[in-house]
Amino acid sequence: MDKPTTVDRRKFLGALGVTVGGTGLAGAGLVAGPQLVKAATEPPKGKIPDTPFRTGHMTFFTSPAAVLGEPSHKGHILAAEEINAQGGLLGKRKIETITADEAAGTDANVKELRRMKLEGKIDLFTGIISSGNTPALGPVAEELSLLTIFVDGCTDFLFDKAVPQPKYTFRITNIQSADGITSAIGTAQTWPQVRRIAHIHPDYSYGRNAAEHFTLALERLLPGTEVVSESWPKLGTTDFTSHITKAMSANPDLLYTSVWGGDYVAFYKQALRYGLFDKMKVATTLALGVAPHAIGKDHPEGVLAGVHSNYYFTYPGGDRWPLNKEFVQRYYKRWNEYPNFQSEGSYVTLYMLKKAIERANQLVGGWPDDEVIISQLEGMGYDAPSGYLYIRPDNHQGYKDAVIGFSKNLPAYPFSTWDPDRVITIPIRNITAPPSWPKPGQGHNESTAAADWIKKTWPKATG
């Protein structure tokens, strides 16, 4: 491989389109209308059956991951209730939901997916948090010809390898490699002086992916950084004392962690008592990814607080993007809590599907076949509460601008939230491999297309 060219870091970050801003919706320049809750403009064509539209929502209802799973379910239910209040899909078909617990394990989840399709007669399968599950469920959904929109389970592996040519499967939240890269860009932008990096990640695909892409991107953005300590706790670990001491023993400038859910809550409470936050900067991928109220006000300020590079409910803030303000208000009214990125993802899932069904109906009349609905989902652009969301037709993956912020305690909320003046936004196209980029096994053996793309095209920053 050619030696990477070098470029001034500020120019590099500028070329990546990185903006640090206030309440705005950086770079998008979109004008939002109240389209989410609005009824279909055109009356449905043809005869629409009034049988219920059955959806299966699988997410974590038990285990430490339930802090992400319950919001996913709540977002789904809110959207379903709103759509049903208008008569249902195409004004006729009410959305019904059956649920399953993702904590049952991958094998059991695959069986449950089959059962939902064959016995539950579902028309749509949705939900899913864990990257360990989508690569197992995706191929089965294709085999069952079951329309499936994963909310999360964001591993690159799903559409790189497991289902390289998806027909029935889609996914809403940003691709996983974007997570590590976003944290790396946030780090380079905020703390260009850091050199010694410590890592703590859950020992499974998500943690491995987050570590690899962070390190790849950071090597380009901050050449000369080195990994001085790493720990791989099991997912579901709640005792981090030894990991924390180990990280501190290496005297790092920065700790980067992708520990998430209930694990992260346990982690930050211990790290706080061990004085870790006083000794180093901390960058995360998912610190504020859980239900917002799960992170207490004891959480330190100024942590680069990831939300899976997707969405935090205070951004886009104020009146700049009414779709978000209204969504948060409706969600709060329904559940008496604030949404997280999973809530937003599962909410948007049903509304995107609704839009695709309405368009498909205009094309063919009556209740459209899955093939027609899929043709409308492919390439769909959508104004979501989080901003503009685009479903790429080649890999059925949702793309939206990546965001990350800094933790801060605001009087308005009884929990730690984002500093409204320091939200980092990165156009997603600048941190993900383009559509034509070869997948792993097609001329390269990197773990993801994104890794290969970074290695081959990113310059090294100087200065």
Add this chain to the structure above:
Amino acid sequence: MSILIIQILNSLFYASVLFLIAAGLSLIFGVMRIVNMAHGTFYAVGAFVTAWLVGRASALGVPAGWTFLLIPVGAGAVALLGIAIEPLLRPFYRRAEEYQLLVTFGLLLILEDVIRFLWGGLPLSADPVMDVLPSVRFGGLIYPGYNLVVIAIGVAGAIGLWAVIYRTKFGVMLRATSQDRRMASALGLNVGLVYVSAFAIGCFMAGLGGAIIVPTQTAVLGMGIDALILAFVVVVIGGLGSLQGALVGALIVSFVRTAGIQFFPEVELAVLYLIAAVVLLVKPTGLFGTA
């Protein structure tokens, strides 16, 4: 140097909690000959009850220092739960192990759902207890004073349990029942009372483990299952039914885990199971097991 001291303290801290869980598991097995799959969930119940009580007390304005008293209350609540549940399990003591595993696994699932029903999916914290005590300085590093209390409780638990079993009349009854239930019964021992007491003590130990750890972390769904697996590793190494085994097993697991984290991060997951596998190969009954 200060790193070494803190890592040793971390290991002792972890061993204390593991010991409390594994000793209860071993005690119940020793007396009743059942492997209680729900044992880890008793630990979780202890954590949730304590965190909930501390939360309520703080909301009512109880000074943080007094919330320490809620730790034995949380553990005691689990003992009461054990007293209520033990008679329900009694018909299964003489059944094949498969029945016992299925029944106690069912109990685990029920209790997990009860926890979720009562306290929801959010982590529950008990910070005030932890923050009463100041931190201790080691070189440039700090160590939470509360963690030292946890270690002390672990040591006290080990001594207390040993004293009860080997230095009291009740301990003699316990050991007699464990060795030969029918003979003990024939000699006029109230075996049912011994059972329910042993089960309650085992549950108290697990509940105490949960109650003392929750201020340092949080009570989260699934914590009981994680603890159960580790407790199994401990008793496989130490020998099921042996108190010394639980103590030595907990120490081995904790120190090896910490050494793994510090020196071989890539194999942190594998190393514990590796030791368990080696022990199973060399001495299938565990280091202190007799069966």
